[in-house]
Amino acid sequence: MKRILWLAAIAAGSLAVGGANAAPSVERGDYLVNSIAACGSCHTPLGPEGYVATQELGGRLVEETPAFTAIAPNITPAGRVKDWTDAELAKAIREGVRPDGSVIGMPMPFEVYKGLSDTDLASIVMYLRTVPAVENDPGTSAYNVPLPPAWGPPITSVADVPEGVTAEYGAYLAGPVGHCTVCHTTFGPQGPMLDTALGAGGQEFHGPWGTSVAANITPTGLSGYSDAELATIITTGVRPNGSRLLPPMSIGHYAKMKPNDVQAVVLYLRSLPAK
Ligand code: HEC
Ligand code: HEC
Structure with missing residues (x-):
């Protein structure tokens, strides 16, 4: 129920801002996640043949440096995100804050995700709810350097950029x-x-x-x-x-x-x- 209300609010918001782009959709989320957003480039396990197709978005070790061991979690409906509301999942993606208030670490690119439009963010969330659940626990990151207290101020709304060859x-x-x-x-x-x-x-x-x-x-x-x-x-x-x-x-x-x-x-x- 929470999910439907939040998505309706987002849809109404994007209409108020001008309504140039369509309402959020699973198709749009699917397209973004699997093309230019490339969430799987960090979140999908790698095998000798490349990304493991049957484990898409199931999580993996992304980077190990003296400063940190970054593990991208399982973000399929089998991961802990299943217990988060859509608004909480959206906030995690755009602002880098989990429902418990903890800050999500690098190299997830929060420097730019703060600019994701409400419609695209809602579409990405809708799509993540539809992907096959992958039973995989990649472990937990460890940061030896302090994470920023936040990746930026709280965000209420980001308007769409009109789609076009511009x-x-x-x-x-x-x-x-x-x-x-x-x-x-x-x-x-x-x-x-x-x-x-x-x-x-x-x-x-x-x-x-x-x-x-x-x-x-x-x-x-x-x-x-x-x-x-x-x-x-x-x-x-x-x-x-x-x-x-x-x-x-x-x-x-x-x-x-x-x-x-x-x-x-x-x-x-x-x-x-x-x-
Ligand atoms: C995760 C890091 C990463 C991301 C994200 C990334 N790139 Fe790259 N890109 C690289 C690296 C590293 C190279 C150099 C590869 C090599 O030298 O073989 C590269 C090479 C390129 C080149 C080749 C340039 C040349 O002189 O031959 C182009 C063009 C390019 N990227 C454009 C893009 C565009 C457009 C995007 C977004 C859609 C993008 N990159 C996203 C890391 C990235
Ligand atoms: C460059 C690598 C990278 C990319 C690209 C990336 N992520 Fe992440 N993501 C991570 C890492 C690493 C973490 C965990 C950081 C930590 O442990 O604090 C993470 C954490 C998350 C979390 C928190 C999950 C949890 O259980 O705490 C969500 C949700 C998430 N990513 C969604 C996405 C989505 C959606 C995209 C594409 C729009 C994406 N990520 C793109 C690396 C990435």
């Missing part, structure tokens, strides 16, 4: 939805320097593939590619010279992006201040 919608997709900007921005002591080094790259990722370095995705880094080439790189992971992108670029997810959404992201990347 740099504005691309910015929304590459930021709050897809967190492309978090990986591709130079890291400082406080995390990604989104204000001063947006898209400048430089962050290193270590894994079975060795070390990959997030590319500069401002016009300085991407000037050698046409728009069509850039779209192909993002959705296939193959550059015009035939070389393949290393993880953690989540190509398997980005391959499912709608062509218009890819174009919007490309327009946005072209509009970034050159770094």
Whole structure:
């Protein structure tokens, strides 16, 4: 019952803000989670063949550093999120706070999730309630560094960005939805320097593939590619010279992006201040 009331409130809110986007839907949530948002790039267990299809969103160890051991929990209906209301689950995703008040740790990209629109957030929650329950307990994270007291002030409402092949919608997709900007921005002591080094790259990722370095995705880094080439790189992971992108670029997810959404992201990347 709580769930229905909350979703109705969200739907009414988005109508009041202009009603440009449709009401929240499982389909929209499915599309976002499994394409550009790529929640499974952290939350789905990895086997020798890649993501384990039968254990989608069942949780796994994401990153082990001296500072922390980050384990993305099981977020299927078999995880502890099953006991949370939809509003509580939404708050966890957008604000990084659990119902018990504890703060959720990195590297879940809360720097940008605070900008998820009410409609998209509600859609993601609706979809997570429909995924197959996966019986898996990946364990618990340990942080040796203090987590921030909060990822930002409490959020009441975020309006939709009108969907279209525009740099504005691309910015929304590459930021709050897809967190492309978090990986591709130079890291400082406080995390990604989104204000001063947006898209400048430089962050290193270590894994079975060795070390990959997030590319500069401002016009300085991407000037050698046409728009069509850039779209192909993002959705296939193959550059015009035939070389393949290393993880953690989540190509398997980005391959499912709608062509218009890819174009919007490309327009946005072209509009970034050159770094
Ligand atoms: C870059 C990796 C990463 C991505 C991408 C990511 N998460 Fe997470 N998520 C984590 C980690 C790690 C934790 C646990 C942090 C901790 O233990 O404090 C977490 C925690 C959570 C929690 C809290 C669950 C609980 O039981 O405490 C929820 C809900 C969640 N994520 C949902 C999502 C959704 C939905 C998406 C996609 C929109 C997503 N996450 C994308 C890494 C990620
Ligand atoms: C989890 C971190 C992460 C996320 C999220 C991410 N990237 Fe990347 N990206 C990387 C890394 C690391 C590389 C370098 C791979 C390599 O060198 O093989 C890369 C490479 C690229 C390249 C190739 C650039 C070149 O010069 O060849 C493009 C383009 C790109 N990313 C765009 C995007 C877009 C668009 C998104 C969001 C839809 C995105 N990335 C999300 C980490 C990430």
